[in-house]
Amino acid sequence: MGGRDFDGFTVVVTGASTGLGRAMAVETARRGAGLVVVNFARSAQDAEETARLVEAEGSKAVLVQGDVAQDADCRRIVQAAAGTGRIDALFNNAGITKFAPNHADLDAVDAEDFLRLYAVNVVGAFQMVRAARSLLEAAPQPGAVVNTASIAGVVGNGSSVPYAASKGALTTMTLSLARALAPRIRVNAVCPGFIDTPWFGKVMDEERIDRLRERSIAAAPLKVASTAEDIAGSAVFLASPASRHVTGETLLVDAGLHLGGASLAMR
Secondary structure, rough: OOOOOOOEEEEOOOOOOOOOHHHHHHHHHHOOEEEEEEEEEEOHHHHHHHHHHHHOOEEEEEEEOOOOHHHHHHHHHHHHHHHHHOOOOOEEEOOOOOOOOOOOOOOHHOHHHHHHHHHHHHHHHHHHHHHHHHHHHHOOOOOOEEEEOOOHHHOOOOHHHHHHHHHHHHHHHHHHHHHHHHHEEEEEEEOOOOOOOOOHHOOOOOOHHHHHHHHHHHHHOOOOOHHHHHHHHHHHHHHHHHHOOOOEEEEEEEOHHHOOOOOHHOO
16 A cells, blocks of 8 residues: 555544644645644644645645644534545544653652643543544544554653653553444554654753753664654554554554563563
8 A cells, every 4th residue: 555545535633733743644645635634732833834735745734723632622623524524534643741751750740730641642532533433434444543642651651650641541542442433443553752853842952852862762773763754654554544454553663662661562
C-alpha cells in the first residue's frame, strides 16, 4: 500500500497545529485524503500553516479550534467532517504534559496536574471517539482510530509521573475500545519516544534541548533523534488499508529506546 491509499478519505487530526499532528495531517493529504480536519487549541497561526501545507498536497483543510477536554468542542470538531458522511481516520494526537522529570520529587506535581493531563490525554481521546463513532462506522472500510500514546506509558519514564500515567491509561483504553467497537472501527496506538519538535522549546532553552537530544541519540539503539515525520509514517500506517487487520495494537516507534527500559514482554 502507500501512494494514494487515502484517496477520498475524510481525516480528523487533533492537536494538529505543529509537530506530530501537523506531520500526520500533511502525510494523509499527501496520500490523497479528500478532507483533513485540523484541530488546534491555541495557535491559529500555526494551524493555518498546517492547513496551507495540507492544501498544497491537494486536499481540503478545515480548521477547528477546540479543547478536547470539553465534550462540546469534540462534537464541534467532528461536525466539521459531517458533510462527507464519514470519517475514515481519527488521529487522537492532542496532548499536554507537566514537566517534572525528577519522578522522585512527589511534591513537584499535584492532583490538579493529574486531572488536567487525564482530561486532555485520556478523556479527550475518549470523547473524540464517542463523538466520531457514527461517522467512523459509516466509512466504507472499518474506520480507524490512532491514539498518540508514548513510550513513557510503557516504561514509566518521561516528563512527569502524571504524563506517564496518562499515556499508560491511553494504551489500556486503546485495548478496551478496540474490543468494544469492532468490527466497524479499528483502534490502535502509536508510542513515540523522543521527538525533535518545538514542543520542548516551550519549557527549555536551546542548550537543554541539545543535551536532551544528545542523550536520546546515545540511548537509542538506532542512534537517531526521531522527527515528527518519522513518527507520522507509522501512525498513518495504522490508519491505512495496509493495516486493515490490525486492531488493539500498541506500536512502539522510538528508535529502540524501550530496549533499555523494558522488555517487550512487559507490553
